[in-house]
Amino acid sequence: xxxxxxxxxxxxxxxxxxxxxxxxxxxxxxxxxxxxxxxxxxxxxxxxxxxxxxxxxxxxxxxxxxxxxxxxxxxxxxxxxxxxxxxxxxxxxxxxxxxxxxxxxxxxxxxxxxxxxxxxxxxxxxxxxxxxxxxxxxxxxxxxxxxxxxxxxxxxxxxxxxxxxxxxxxxxxxxxxxxxxxxxxxxxxxxxxxxxxxxxxxxxxxxxxxxxxxxxxxxxxxxxxxxxxxxxxxxxxxxxxxxxxxxxxxxxxxxxxxxxxxxxxxxxxxxxxxxxxxxxxxxxxxxxxxxxxxxxxxxxxxxxxxxxxxxxxxxxxxxxxxxxxxxxxxxxxxxxxxxxxxxxxxxxxxxxxxxxxxxxxxxxxxxxxxxxxxxxxxxxxxxxxxxxxxxxxxxxxxxxxxxxxxxxxxxxxxxxxxxxxxxxxxxxxxxxxxxxxxxxxxxxxxxxxxxxxxxxxxxxxxxxxxxxxxxxxxxxxxxxxxxxxxxxxxxxxxxxxxxxxxxxxxxxxxxxxxxxxxxxx
Amino acid sequence: xxxxxxxxxxxxxxxxxxxxxxxxxxxxxxxxxxxxxxxxxxxxxxxxxxxxxxxxxxxxxxxxxxxxxxxxxxxxxxxxxxxxxxxxxxxxxxxxxxxxxxxxxxxxxxxxxxxxxxxxxxxxxxxxxxxxxxxxxxxxxxxxxxxxxxxxxxxxxxxxxxxxxxxxxxxxxxxxxxxxxxxxxxxxxxxxxxxxxxxxxxxxxxxxxxxxxxxxxxxxxxxxxxxxxxxxxxxxxxxxxxxxxxxxxxxxxxxxxxxxxxxxxxxxxxxxxxxxxxxxxxxxxxxxxxxxxxxxxxxxxxxxxxxxxxxxxxxxxxxxxxxxxxxxxxxxxxxxxxxxxxxxxxxxxxxxxxxxxxxxxxxxxxxxxxxxxxxxxxxxxxxxxxxxxxxxxxxxxxxxxxxxxxxxxxxxx
Numbered sequence: 001x002x003x004x005x006x007x008x009x010x011x012x013x014x015x016x017x018x019x020x021x022x023x024x025x026x027x028x029x030x031x032x033x034x035x036x037x038x039x040x041x042x043x044x045x046x047x048x049x050x051x052x053x054x055x056x057x058x059x060x061x062x063x064x065x066x067x068x069x070x071x072x073x074x075x076x077x078x079x080x081x082x083x084x085x086x087x088x089x090x091x092x093x094x095x096x097x098x099x100x101x102x103x104x105x106x107x108x109x110x111x112x113x114x115x116x117x118x119x120x121x122x123x124x125x126x127x128x129x130x131x132x133x134x135x136x137x138x139x140x141x142x143x144x145x146x147x148x149x150x151x152x153x154x155x156x157x158x159x160x161x162x163x164x165x166x167x168x169x170x171x172x173x174x175x176x177x178x179x180x181x182x183x184x185x186x187x188x189x190x191x192x193x194x195x196x197x198x199x200x201x202x203x204x205x206x207x208x209x210x211x212x213x214x215x216x217x218x219x220x221x222x223x224x225x226x227x228x229x230x231x232x233x234x235x236x237x238x239x240x241x242x243x244x245x246x247x248x249x250x251x252x253x254x255x256x257x258x259x260x261x262x263x264x265x266x267x268x269x270x271x272x273x274x275x276x277x278x279x280x281x282x283x284x285x286x287x288x289x290x291x292x293x294x295x296x297x298x299x300x301x302x303x304x305x306x307x308x309x310x311x312x313x314x315x316x317x318x319x320x321x322x323x324x325x326x327x328x329x330x331x332x333x334x335x336x337x338x339x340x341x342x343x344x345x346x347x348x349x350x351x352x353x354x355x356x357x358x359x360x361x362x363x364x365x366x367x368x369x370x371x372x373x374x375x376x377x378x379x380x381x382x383x384x385x386x387x388x389x390x391x392x393x394x395x396x397x398x399x400x401x402x403x404x405x406x407x408x409x410x411x412x413x414x415x416x417x418x419x420x421x422x423x424x425x426x427x428x429x430x431x432x433x434x435x436x437x438x439x440x441x442x443x444x445x446x447x448x449x450x451x452x453x454x455x456x457x458x459x460x461x462x463x464x465x466x467x468x469x470x471x472x473x474x475x476x477x478x479x480x481x482x483x484x485x486x487x488x489x490x491x492x493x494x495x496x497x498x499x500x501x502x503x504x505x506x507x508x509x510x511x512x513x514x515x516x517x518x519x520x521x
Numbered sequence: 522x523x524x525x526x527x528x529x530x531x532x533x534x535x536x537x538x539x540x541x542x543x544x545x546x547x548x549x550x551x552x553x554x555x556x557x558x559x560x561x562x563x564x565x566x567x568x569x570x571x572x573x574x575x576x577x578x579x580x581x582x583x584x585x586x587x588x589x590x591x592x593x594x595x596x597x598x599x600x601x602x603x604x605x606x607x608x609x610x611x612x613x614x615x616x617x618x619x620x621x622x623x624x625x626x627x628x629x630x631x632x633x634x635x636x637x638x639x640x641x642x643x644x645x646x647x648x649x650x651x652x653x654x655x656x657x658x659x660x661x662x663x664x665x666x667x668x669x670x671x672x673x674x675x676x677x678x679x680x681x682x683x684x685x686x687x688x689x690x691x692x693x694x695x696x697x698x699x700x701x702x703x704x705x706x707x708x709x710x711x712x713x714x715x716x717x718x719x720x721x722x723x724x725x726x727x728x729x730x731x732x733x734x735x736x737x738x739x740x741x742x743x744x745x746x747x748x749x750x751x752x753x754x755x756x757x758x759x760x761x762x763x764x765x766x767x768x769x770x771x772x773x774x775x776x777x778x779x780x781x782x783x784x785x786x787x788x789x790x791x792x793x794x795x796x797x798x799x800x801x802x803x804x805x806x807x808x809x810x811x812x813x814x815x816x817x818x819x820x821x822x823x824x825x826x827x828x829x830x831x832x833x834x835x836x837x838x839x840x841x842x843x844x845x846x847x848x849x850x851x852x853x854x855x856x857x858x859x860x861x862x863x864x865x866x867x868x869x870x871x872x873x874x875x876x877x878x879x880x881x882x883x884x885x886x887x888x889x890x891x892x893x894x895x896x897x898x899x900x901x902x903x904x905x906x907x908x909x910x911x912x913x914x915x916x917x918x919x920x921x922x923x924x925x926x927x928x929x930x931x932x933x934x
Binding site for chain 1: 602603604605607608612634636637638640641642644645648663664665667668669673674676677680681684839840842843844847870872873875876878879880881882883885886898900
């Protein structure tokens with residue numbers, strides 16, 4: 001028990017067979033009190049949520065809702081070993097994300113025909129994909145843009161590593177091949193199981209990250225459109241998104257999507273609100289760029305899961321539509337600048353500077369914290385955080401209104417993950433090596449999500465290039481949503497083996513090398 | 522097995538088609554003799570890998586298309602290193618063959634991002650510099666294709682074909698890409714389609730005069746070899762079929778439509794037929810539906826737009842994501858089954874194929890539950906060879922169809 005960074009053996013907090021850790025971490029009086037106050041805030045958020053009868057009803061109706069009991073544990077996993085500014089940054093982000101997800105759930109159940117059944121509210125709801133940029137909703141402040149897949153599958157797996165297994169089994173029992181990506185497969189499983197809230201005036205699906213995602217939407221729309229009577233618009237974002245000759249197509253898809261929403265909700269597009277959101281998008285881009293600039297130095301500040309999870313939420317799901325995230329951006333930048341000025345570090349020893357590439361494991365999202373604490377590998381940035389850096393038009397002028405369609409299209413095309421998995425090998429392969437130079441990285445940790453065809457299809461070329469450039473490339477295989485295929489320890493062992501056999505190093509915290517977290521949330 | 526103890530193929534009594542061995546021979550090598558002949562005649566070979574690439578545009582005067590295959594595939598070790606074992610065997614087989622130098626005959630390759638795996642396959646070919654040896658003008662082109670069938674998709678299709686097919690062919694090889702040249706290519710394409718359609722008609726009725734296997738081989742040859750060199754053989758085959766005597770009694774126990782991802786392995790259809798199921802219609806990539814639908818042109822609009830529209834509207838590729846298209850895909854299969862009097866449907870999917878994994882799952886349920894057809898859903902490797910497992914599954918399916926017939930069909934449970 002110590003105030004100093006790295007003084008604790010963090011592996012000792014784990015208990016075999018238990019879902020939670022043995023006890024909370026002692027971080028010194030100030031940090032422990034801060035951490036505890038944030039824990040209380042989370043409990044209050046959860047408490048407020050369950051006070052509503054419709055939400056209790058939903059907890060009994062929807063199998064995946066049980067995972068939300070694990071919310072405090074998820075935050076604890078991400079704050080392991082953190083002190084000072086780093087602890088605060090993590091809480092600023094995670095607490096806001098929790099609040100946002102709680103609102104999302106509350107709204108979903110308010111309109112859900114099976115629980116809240118508020119039909120007037122439901123008429124103002126537009127459903128979107130989990131993995132979809134919500135740029136196309138930036139000019140509809142009167143409407144609620146809700147994703148059913150975010151709480152049912154995406155967040156559920158972040159909370160409980162085993163959350164998606166049931167839905168994967170359902171999809172496979174229905175006849176889906178077991179070799180497709182488990183994310184869309186689990187989402188399809190939820191739909192086949194009829195375990196998603198039913199609401200909304202209409203829905204917008206998007207060919208998001210991959211072929212599986214595109215095709216999985218067909219399973220969802222079959223139930224949504226043909227059985228539940230919710231009209232669905234499929235927004236086709238071009239795959240070769242860096243090419244000039246696809247941008248008009250992409251912009252027209254946005255125009256069509258907006259017209260579809262207007263038609264089915266009776267609500268008109270609001271340009272004033274759109275440009276307000278555009279300003280926030282640009283501000284988030286500016287902040288992210290500043291953080292990445294810091295990460296190029298010897299004193300990275302917003303990195304690892306602090307960067308990854310927040311970027312995913314803020315860039316994609318929020319997309320300038322929620323003012324609270326702009327406040328969070330400011331707070332994060334303030335904390336980061338403060339720590340940077342004081343030349344602070346998040347762990348007691350930084351041994352390697354790594355770029356994290358590929359699609360990260362959802363059932364082991366706190367792996368980046370583990371990398372830092374166990375082996376001193378600093379995850380400077382990750383593939384999903386290397387998204388668009390383009391500033392979009394933010395002044396309301398006639399020219400910019402036309403430009404806005406192209407900007408929304410650009411953001412949609414450059415959604416997280418798809419901006420790398422689609423668009424040809426240059427965005428996935430070549431740019432990785434540019435980033436290793438820019439960030440002065442000596443190591444690439446390459447998540448190999450085994451069912452991700454776009455990633456595994458470049459396996460050999462990644463190895464060839466790493467060999468040419470003399471960069472340590474460490475493969476970390478996983479199956480995204482399914483820890484039965486490769487467990488968390490299986491993930492860790494790949495790093496452990498590389499560090500011991502190739503790098504000939506000993507861990508900074510040996511207690512973290514093998515953890516009994518098979519059952520852990 | 523038939524009562525004679527032989528396989529269904531062996532006990533067939535249909536007289537051999539005069540050019541059948543010729544067609545079969547063409548499929549034994551990717552670099553077949555007609556490709557060599559066409560190149561000796563000064564034509565350039567445009568290689569492609571996906572049915573969403575409009576074929577007539579690859580067959581402009583002075584060029585011919587060859588859809589890449591990897592017949593007699595053995596080890597795929599090197600390709601598996603580059604692509605891993607999680608990508609479909611079609612993409613790995615093509616890359617392996619390319620690494621072996623098997624496609625050096627091609628003068629360019631044009632591929633849409635139809636699926637991630639095919640995209641990665643061709644990208645690896647490019648990065649590994651496997652094609653275009655000693656060919657200065659060789660080029661790779663990747664194109665975007667629409668995912669929905671609508672006006673916006675059509676505009677994209679036309680632009681992409683201009684930028685990634687016509688212009689590069691013109692710039693690199695000086696091909697005439699005028700409307701007139703395109704119409705000429707369509708006329709040649711249509712002649713082949715009409716012949717294949719006419720030959721396919723002999724699959725109808727209780728006593729068909731062509732086997733599904735024979736038809737598959739002939740159709741496949743039209744994808745893998747220069748079309749203009751096949752026309753005379755196809756015409757002769759058609760005439761031959763008109764007088765070919767059918768078997769007095771068919772040994773097949775059921776008629777099936779085969780639906781699914783690409784099949785360029787002639788052994789698969791052979792295996793299905795050897796197991797007692799006559800393949801009366803083929804709805805898969807490299808099949809004739811809709812790949813051999815003639816393209817009807819009018820004089821009111823440019824040929825390119827009309828070609829793209831027809832490719833987009835008729836396309837049955839599961840990557841088309843709008844609801845109307847999804848529904849029409851299953852309806853298309855049901856209509857084929859009805860038209861060709863099929864007793865059942867086989868949905869097949871190459872292992873690791875994402876698009877067809879989903880389409881097979883939904884299609885098999887919908888065709889069974891909404892349209893009342895017995896459905897067999899299988900996944901398979903690229904080269905099926907003589908898979909006992911697959912044979913057992915097809916045989917069991919045929920038996921189940923027979924039992925249903927005896928029991929009076931779905932109405933009686």
